[in-house]
Amino acid sequence: xxxxxxxxxxxxxxxxxxxxxxxxxxxxxxxxxxxxxxxxxxxxxxxxxxxxxxxxxxxxxxxxxxxxxxxxxxxxxxxxxxxxxxxxxxxxxxxxxxxxxxxxxxxxxxxxxxxxxxxxxxxxxxxxxxxxxxxxxxxxxxxxxxxxxxxxxxxxxxxxxxxxxxxxxxxxxxxxxxxxxxxxxxxxxxxxxxxxxxxxxxxxxxxxxxxxxxxxxxxxxxxxxxxxxxxxxxxxxxxxxxxxxxxxxxxxxxxxxxxxxxxxxxxxxx
Amino acid sequence: xxxxxxxxxxxxxxxxxxxxxxxxxxxxxxxxxxxxxxxxxxxxxxxxxxxxxxxxxxxxxxxxxxxxxxxxxxxxxxxxxxxxxxxxxxxxxxxxxxxxxxxxxxxxxxxxxxxxxxxxxxxxxxxxxxxxxxxxxxxxxxxxxxxxxxxxxxxxxxxxxxxxxxxxxxxxxxxxxxxxxxxxxxxxxxxxxxxxxxxxxxxxxxxxxxxxxxxxxxxxxxxxxxxxxxxxxxxxxxxxxxxxxxxxxxxxxxxxxxxxxxxxxxxxxxxxxxxxxxxxxxxxxxxxxxxxxxxxxxxxxxxxxxxxxxxxxxxxxxxxxxxxxxxxxxxxxxxxxxxxxxxxxxxxxxxxxxxxxxxxxxxxxxxxxxxxxxxxxxxxxxxxxxxxxxxxxxxxx
Numbered sequence: 113x114x115x116x117x118x119x120x121x122x123x124x125x126x127x128x129x130x131x132x133x134x135x136x137x138x139x140x141x142x143x144x145x146x147x148x149x150x151x152x153x154x155x156x157x158x159x160x161x162x163x164x165x166x167x168x169x170x171x172x173x174x175x176x177x178x179x180x181x182x183x184x185x186x187x188x189x190x191x192x193x194x195x196x197x198x199x200x201x202x203x204x205x206x207x208x209x210x211x212x213x214x215x216x217x218x219x220x221x222x223x224x225x226x227x228x229x230x231x232x233x234x235x236x237x238x239x240x241x242x243x244x245x246x247x248x249x250x251x252x253x254x255x256x257x258x259x260x261x262x263x264x265x266x267x268x269x270x271x272x273x274x275x276x277x278x279x280x281x282x283x284x285x286x287x288x289x290x291x292x293x294x295x296x297x298x299x300x301x302x303x304x305x306x307x308x309x310x311x312x313x314x315x316x317x318x319x320x321x322x323x324x325x326x327x328x329x330x331x332x333x334x335x336x337x338x339x340x341x342x343x344x345x346x347x348x349x350x351x352x353x354x355x356x357x358x359x360x361x362x363x364x365x366x367x368x369x370x371x372x373x374x375x376x377x378x379x380x381x382x
Numbered sequence: 383x384x385x386x387x388x389x390x391x392x393x394x395x396x397x398x399x400x401x402x403x404x405x406x407x408x409x410x411x412x413x414x415x416x417x418x419x420x421x422x423x424x425x426x427x428x429x430x431x432x433x434x435x436x437x438x439x440x441x442x443x444x445x446x447x448x449x450x451x452x453x454x455x456x457x458x459x460x461x462x463x464x465x466x467x468x469x470x471x472x473x474x475x476x477x478x479x480x481x482x483x484x485x486x487x488x489x490x491x492x493x494x495x496x497x498x499x500x501x502x503x504x505x506x507x508x509x510x511x512x513x514x515x516x517x518x519x520x521x522x523x524x525x526x527x528x529x530x531x532x533x534x535x536x537x538x539x540x541x542x543x544x545x546x547x548x549x550x551x552x553x554x555x556x557x558x559x560x561x562x563x564x565x566x567x568x569x570x571x572x573x574x575x576x577x578x579x580x581x582x583x584x585x586x587x588x589x590x591x592x593x594x595x596x597x598x599x600x601x602x603x604x605x606x607x608x609x610x611x612x613x614x615x616x617x618x619x620x621x622x623x624x625x626x627x628x629x630x631x632x633x634x635x636x637x638x639x640x641x642x643x644x645x646x647x648x649x650x651x652x653x654x655x656x657x658x659x660x661x662x663x664x665x666x667x668x669x670x671x672x673x674x675x676x677x678x679x680x681x682x683x684x685x686x687x688x689x690x691x692x693x694x695x696x697x698x699x700x701x702x703x704x705x706x707x708x709x710x711x712x713x714x715x716x717x718x719x720x721x722x723x724x725x726x727x728x729x730x731x732x733x734x735x736x737x738x739x740x741x742x743x744x745x746x747x748x749x750x751x752x753x754x755x756x757x758x759x760x761x762x763x764x765x766x767x768x769x770x771x772x773x774x775x776x777x778x779x
Contacts, residue, residue, distance in 0.1 A: 181634070187515060188537070196573060197501040205429040205576050213577035214639045214766065218490060218516065218537035223767020226634040232651060235634035235769055236545055239492075239537040241517030247534040251549060254556050283511050319485075319524060319533040374521060375533060 116256045117308035118381065119263075119300040120172035122165045123352040127293040127341035128272060141168065147228075156191040156215055158271040159224055162296040166225045166267055169298035174307070178265040178300060180234035182252050183222035184245035185269045186344020190276045192216040221269050234261065242370055244268075245297075245345040246317055246377035253315040256303050263302040268348030270295055286342060293341020297348035299355075310358035313365060314380040324378050327367035329357075336368070346370075347377060354381045388614040391551045391627040393775075394561075395609030397470025398719040399463045400706040401436035401602055405470050410723050413731045414750050418705050420588045420600050426570045430579060434588050435570055436602025436707020438463055449526070456510055458493035461522035463605040463712075464567035468523060475609035477529075477561050478619055484532040484559040485524050486550050487607075488542025488566030490711045492516040494573045519567070532559060537711070539765035540673075541632070542566045543606065544714030547773055548630040550610045560615055565715030567605035574710070575601050581640060589676035589708075590735035591701035592685070592746045599675040602707025606715035608722070625722045626776040628758070629662065631655025635768025641679050646687025648770035649673075653691045653760060656772040660758070667697045667774075668756040669730050671717045672746070673764045674701020675708050676735070680764065685743045700747040704734030714763035718773060721759045725777040728754045 124141065143152055143160060146167045152160055162183070170178070192212040199207045214220065219237035226235050234255070238247035245268035252264040272294040286292055301312060314325070336350035350368035358364050364382035397405065401419025402412035412419065420434040425441050438445075445462040446453055449469075464487060477483060493514025499507040512518065516535045524530040532553070536545040543566025550564030568574075578584050578601055585598035608627070616623055633655065635648025642648070657664060673684055688699060702720050709716045720731055730753045733746035757777050764770045 185537075186517065187513075196577065197498060200498065200572060200576060201502050205572060206579070208576040208580040210580040210582075213580050216577070217539050217766050219539055219765065219767050219769055220639065222538075223634065223636075223639065223769060226636045226767070227638070230636055232634050232636050232648065234632050235538070235767070236549075236632065237537050238534055239516035240520065240534040241513070241515060243534070244517065250534075251552070254552055254558075258552075258556065280513065283513060285513075317532050317534065319521075319530050322531070374524075375517070 114257055114259055114303035116253050116312040117302055117305055118310050118312055118355050119302050119308055120169045121299050121352045121355040122169040123297045123349055124161055124165050125293050125295045125340040125349055127291045128277065129291050131291055131339060131341060156189055158189050158269055159215060159221055162221045162267055162269040163225055163228060165296040165298040166265055169300050173300035177229045177231050178263045179261045180264040181222045181226045181231055182248040182264060183237045183267040183269060184248035184345055185218055185239055186241050186244045187270050187276060188218040188239060189216050189220055190271050190273050194273060194275050221267065240375060242344050242373060243317055243375040243377050245348045246370060250315045250317050252301055253312060256301055266299045266301060268295060268297040268345035270343040270345045272343060290337060290342045293343050295343050295345055295348060297352060309355050311382050313382045316378040318376050320374055321372050325367065327365050327380060329366045331366060331368045333369060333371045351379055388612060389555050390613040391554060391610050392613050392616040392623045393608050393625045393627060393722060394611055394616055394621040394623060395471040395475025396624060396719050396722055397467040398606040398716055399438055399467045400604035400709055400716050401438060402705050406723060410727060412705060413720065414729060416732055416734060416750060418588060418734050420707055428572050428575055430575055433584055433586060434600045436600060437570060438603055456496060457522055458514060458519050459495045459569035460489055460492055460519045460567045463569060464523045465526045467605040468563055468607045471563060471607040471609050481561050482559040483530050484553055484562045485520060485530045486534055486546040486562060486564040487520040487523060488536040488546040488711050489516050489519050489568055490537050490539050490542055491568050491571055491574050492519045494571045495569055498571055498573050538769040540710045540713055541763040541765035541769045541771040542711035544763035544771035544773055545632060547608060547627060547718065548632060551627055551630060554610060554612050560611065562610040563607050564610055565607035566712045568603055568709060568711035570601060570603040583677045585676060588735060589704055591674035591676040591703055591733055592681050592743055593736045594738045594740040596676045596681060598677050600707040602709040604706060604709040604712045604716050606712055606719045608715060608718060623778045625725050625778050627773060628776045629656035629660030629774030632771045635770055637768050640766055642683035642768065644683060646683040648768045649684055649687035649764060650690045652770040652772040656760060656774040660774045662758060664692050665695060666758045667760050669697055669724060669759040670699040671721050671761040672699050672701045673762040674703055676703060681743060688744055696744060698730045698747040699744055700731050700733035702731050714771065718761050718775065721761045721775050725756050725759060725775060728752060728756060
């Protein structure tokens, strides 16, 4: 049984409205530094931002290629998906752009990252609503713990186009006081303790309510969503906060929770 | 590293729904009789209505009636087919009350059938509020049966269901749950059919995997699930073991978003890993259910990968997509159930549509034939983004 360590964490979040409190102001990274402009022009915003988050996380951790790439996305690539739906409505069948279709698939992000890194190892994408990121994290956690993988890049990605926002808002997804957000995040995990920012001690996924472990410091869904906004993969912001606190010397363990609805998760970092 | 006996993954239930039948009985009859399920769309409302598709021969209303779901409810077709297939698998496995159960259900299109009705502004669709995403589809299945303490959805395009089986094995070996219902489901939608059509990989005729004249795939739909548990758990409760999930591999071709590499590197790595996890050599494999979509590119690349794994000693290989069409996210589990049937009942499914090999291509098994002595089979599923998975199933003792 190996322990699992976090070697880097990058968060690029973009709330639709200004958030109160201490939220870090999202700064668009210099995309040209990471992706050649010719390639970047062909990519949707979510794909571009997620690829850059992944490259930034790997740059911070070490220059190596991870053994695996995992991604969680609750909604997938909405920009190309919405363009396809609009083309079907406005121009009728037979008018779908092949590039949009290729980029609409949920695993486009993890596979584009793998292509850019030349990573031929394990590659998986999860789309389980509110616990999509947590599903990817659980898979990577179990494989590193069992010694199947030595390292993994775990990404979280969701975008918030106007149409997506309206549709989710229409379902009551954004209760009073919440702000919608787009979010791309990346974590580098490894069994190697040297140079780690903290340990990923536990990842639990559950369907329906379940008793949770107690920790001195707990980051509930409302804590991280108040700062970084709400989207299906918002818990990645909670994990990023916990990693930042622990690497700045805070006392662990820290519990990051996702409230069951009906899927919930508990992630413990120390 | 071979798996220790107690943690060997048993299959104690299986169910399938596809264009060739509802349930294993009908599916096996069709496979043995060479009866293909490809025809022009009956239920999918599309202008591309001359393209053969592998449609499940029940309307949404008929599926709901069969499942006892009131017609006033809205349930994505993906979930309806999934419930029907999972019901067959659970009826066989009979999980004991109080088991810690996980549902792992791969899909990519999810509830797009409903989303596209809303987007097109169909009459009455305005009231269909909801996200209708991949996770919602799996949660609808979990809600129908109840009792699942973990639900998740791999979404890796056409390898989704195979990846569900791989995660299922992992959850069991780590002791997170007692039993897993793993597989995938995907329904036909205008979105999906138009998408594949835009890539110019849809054959206007019934598909011909591995044939020199092949011109693409036929899109299909379906669902299939395997109930998995460790050997220790199955023995302790006296479960009837249908077969074993002994090996699995997933690798990324890392070549192109939709095209496979000419040397089939990802597929080669996935099959090699599946053999390695099972602790078996290529000579142990008695049959390979190929991904074999019928596209120029896949069949070339997969042929290369198969030759690299098996060399001159190629076991019988076939693609069953000429029966069902390409059931995309469900194909990994639909074809795993066909492989399980092949092991249990002793036959090798044929490869409809094949007559002439192409240069460098493998020569598949043309007709379904009875075959005794099958011990181990490989089942390949490759998805967009070069997401290549292979699983290895073994006969029950």
